[in-house]
Amino acid sequence: MSPRTSAGDTPTGRDNRLRDICGRLKEWRPVKTFESLFAELQDRAANRPEGSATVAALDAGVHAQGKKVIEEAGEVWIAAEYETDDQLAEEISQLLYWVQVLMVGRGLKLEDVYRHL
Structure with missing residues (x-):
């Protein structure tokens, strides 16, 4: 372009x-926005493209997804303490990805979360 x-x-x-x-x-x-990422993850869950890391993460189940959320949250904290703003932003993006994978894995919609904001 x-x-x-x-x-x-x-x-x-x-x-x-x-x-x-x-x-x-x-x-x-x-x-990507929070909403567009969620739509992309829902699409991957529905269409299950071969070789998709997201599909593998969904297939691993909520326990594995939750472990990744905890791992990424820790990395966000460490980055906030010791890394650059760009590195922190990258860690936050990874946390948001895993939170959304967990949401899709549990069948939650964005509106389910937005009601509590």
């Missing part, structure tokens, strides 16, 4: 191009 791609041409309809510290456009990169 060219750097001149308009906001309407992005998958989300928003301008997802990254900007450097001076505000110059760097590249176009799709941005």
Whole structure:
């Protein structure tokens, strides 16, 4: 996709191009949202693409998924204490992924969680 791609041409309809510290456009990169990640995980659960790590994680069951949530939560804490903001953001993204895998594994919907926010 060219750097001149308009906001309407992005998958989300928003301008997802990254900007450097001076505000110059760097590249176009799709941005996942909490909702789009959840939709992607639900799709993988329904269609079960061969070789999918998400399918394997779902098949491993809630116990294994819960262990990954705990592991990733610990890594978020450690990153918050000792790592860069970028490393912390990466760990948080992994925690969010595993929380959503657990949600899909249990059959929860986003609305089930949103009711409690």
